[in-house]
Amino acid sequence: MKNLISGIDISKDTLDYCSLSTEKVEVITRGVLDNEKKAIEKWLKSHDQKNTVFALEHTGHYGATLINCLHKNGYVFYLINPLELKKSLGIDRGKSDAKDAYRIAEYAITNKHKLEPYQLPKENLGRLKALITARERYVKMSVQVQNSLKANEILNQSIDVKVLIKEEKKQYKSIQKSIRNIENEMQKIIEADQELKSSYKKMTAVIGVGPVIAIKCIAETDNFLKFDDPRKFSCHCGLAPFPYQSGTSIKGRTKTHFLRDKSLKAVLTKRAISAIQHDPQLKTYYNRKIKEGKHHMSVINAVANKLVLRIFAVVKRDEPFVKLAA
Structure with a gap:
């Protein structure tokens, strides 16, 4: 175990950090820095790779810059499930970013036997995850537009809403085109990577497993x-x-x-x-x-x-x- 655990609470614009000693669980340093690459790189230079480990919650896109900087500079770090952290707190009062950073560091020390260093997935897997998530979002939008279109077609029988119907048909066609483009891009990524292509080919041979579920399983x-x-x-x-x-x-x-x-x-x-x-x-x-x-x-x-x-x-x-x- 490293001598220092630095817990980081991530928000859109800032990162609150709190460094604790692993032996006495005492605060060594704490502060706030901007959630941008230059500020993070400068802050990381003040940490010793051999004696420091970082812990942070999984916050999606907001933590992407920090994770990439930690990975590129060779630091060991844990990515913690926010719900798991919340459930571990027990009876708790009050909330702030500074307090959350302390709790993350304390959780990492207490649960060191369960945590494993996070390994950043390959770039192609990261792209697949982003694309499959975007596809799901566009599919939801497509369903919403379809439902609205059906409702307006019924309404058009009593009130003239042809303009709305025309606009929604345009929206629907545009969304469907975006979905097709995303699916084509995912297929290109699969074809370009031999390991992904092999897994994809094996899975799609199973009856009931189509392209979407195969890519979803690979990404997850x-x-x-x-x-x-x-x-x-x-x-x-x-x-x-x-x-x-x-x-x-x-x-x-x-x-x-x-x-x-x-x-x-x-x-x-x-x-x-x-x-x-x-x-x-x-x-x-x-x-x-x-x-x-x-x-x-x-x-x-x-x-x-x-x-x-x-x-x-x-x-x-x-x-x-x-x-x-x-």
Whole structure:
């Protein structure tokens, strides 16, 4: 363990930092700097790589500059899940950026046995993540415009809103074009990287796994380096059921947890429905479970979990997918 832990609270314009000694958990230094490359580079020069480790929350784009600077200069740093940090605080009063920086550093010292240094993914994976996120945003916009267009077409029967209909049709075409451009760019990245191309080709051979879910899985798992166990990935997606019981009085039903990657679960659920229609083995499994009295969505969830197991099997074992008879 390093001698100094520097906790950093990230905001859009500034970075609040608090450095603690790992032995006595005492404040050594604290302060604020601008969230820009020059200021961060200058601040990092005052730290010894051998004796300092940094801890920061995952804040998306706001922390990208700091993470790149830490990685480029060879510093060890931890990227902490904000929810995990919040849940660990217990009863707490008050909140400020300076206080949050102290809490991050203290959490890193207390939980040093659980934390692993963050490894920045390859540039192509970073680009894929940004593009797949943008695609999801454009798809939501497309649905909103479509719904508004349908509503205005009904309204047009009693009130003249042809101008609105015309504008929304333009918007819809523009959004669809943007989605196609993003998908083409993602395919170019996949084709240019041999490792990504290999994983993509294996996954899309699995019945029910299309281009979007394949790219989504590659981006979320850092091309299957972040997750070794498919069951852990199922838990991340919200497909793994958990019991809810205690003693003799509390006996809730086993169900999936609300803490999950909702976009991944939504895509996997849709692909599971498609897989049931096209894969004889999964169709037989679905029909059998429904006859046994299982709920429709419970079986769909189980099929989505089977898709995850198949994806990991073909990628990790380096074996092609083989379609089996029912």
